[in-house]
Amino acid sequence: MGLQMKPILLGTAFAAVACMTIIALILSLANRQTLIQPYSAQYGIVFDAGSTHTALFLYQWLGNKDNNTGIVSQKLSCDVDGDGISSYVKNPPAAGESLKKCLDVARAAVPAELQKTTPVYLGATAGMRLLSLQNQSQADTILEEVTNTIQSYPFDFRGARILTGMEEGTYGWITINYLSERFIKHTFEGKWIHPKSAQILGALDLGGSSTQISFIPKVPVTVPESKFNLQLYGYKYEVYTHSYLCYGKDQAMRKLQVQLHKSAGSSFDIDHPCYHKGYNLNVSLDDLYNSPCVEKPNNFVHTNTITFTGTSNSSLCRSLMEDIVNVTGCKFSPDCGFNGVYQPPVNGEFFAFSAYFYTFEFFGLVPKAPLDKVHTTINTHCSKSWIQLVAEYPKIKEKFLKDYCASAHYIMTILLDGYKFNNTWDKISFEKQVSMP
Structure with missing residues (x-):
């Protein structure tokens, strides 16, 4: 969280x-x-x-x-x-x-x-x-x-x-709706009332190891494992919530490196389209595959070290993210998120926080920005060289600066291809914290 x-x-x-x-x-x-x-x-x-x-x-x-x-x-x-x-x-x-x-x-x-x-x-x-x-x-x-x-x-x-992931997702959903007074509202008379026209928010949380989506759909939730029923202040809520373990930002960056490594065959020098020209990163295979989120290849030699070389290829970076966020083969179609997970169509306004916010804050796209501007801003950033970036952002540490391009494309892939916010992009607000109205 x-x-x-x-x-x-x-x-x-x-x-x-x-x-x-x-x-x-x-x-x-x-x-x-x-x-x-x-x-x-x-x-x-x-x-x-x-x-x-x-x-x-x-x-x-x-x-x-x-x-x-x-x-x-x-x-x-x-x-x-x-x-x-x-x-x-x-x-x-x-x-x-x-x-x-x-x-x-x-x-x-x-x-x-x-x-x-x-x-x-x-x-x-x-x-x-x-x-x-x-x-x-x-x-x-x-x-x-x-x-x-x-x-x-x-x-x-x-x-x-x-x-559990469901607990974590529901926690975020409850928090944003209370803080924005969607459940109850404090009046000038000092009383708590339930707003008659309350619009319940959805929650989008992107952590390091998992990502969660929670909202109230227009239709009943048909998969029990994704349904959370609760009652607050005399009102009943049926919440759709799902946590994607291994799809947090840090694990997604790892998955991308693994995908590039496996595609490179026996080569120890590997092009990385999401890294910037002029940037190189040495990674030991022991560290790269030290996660249950990735599968070790055949003939794995943990002592080997590989080098990723940035190429500033924004379109290829986005394409590779689409491979990581698998949106095919869902038995629940058309009610699908990604990786074969059931999800009813998104409904209402959403608050996106944690890594969603921090990534978009870096690009100056908070709390909202038109979708065309988001695409243009990300592509412009990803096309820059490492020397340009270091000159523009001298105070940002390398471990953060190197990943903004990949993180942005990953977020866009999740939100558009995974959760399918294509036609409701303007319903997402990227927020660090929720304040009382």
């Missing part, structure tokens, strides 16, 4: 699935916590352990409820130093150590007399889902280490676990 959060407010009907999303975890606390006194402040801590980074969120709520609904606000957030916890496979204790700085921040913010009743949860997403597929023992060890660290603090530790 990458959506920055403001106050959260959720209904008790969702408490039945209290362990299914990070917000639901906090919801269950707000609605089930035994209050010391009427309207006393309560606290809860959540670690959002993503594939590329981890963040701590400290929440606060009061005992009073409106129509059996608890009001939860974010008191503070803290970014954990380093990469995601799944990156600590060679040093699992360091995964736990990495959390201490933010735990110290939370301990300083929560009154001492309330710390022992302040619950702490850790929810890990696609990075740990991938690691559990690759090596369940290593994933378990990392979770044990973060558990040991959290338990050493004077909080009420309630668990650390890996969220």
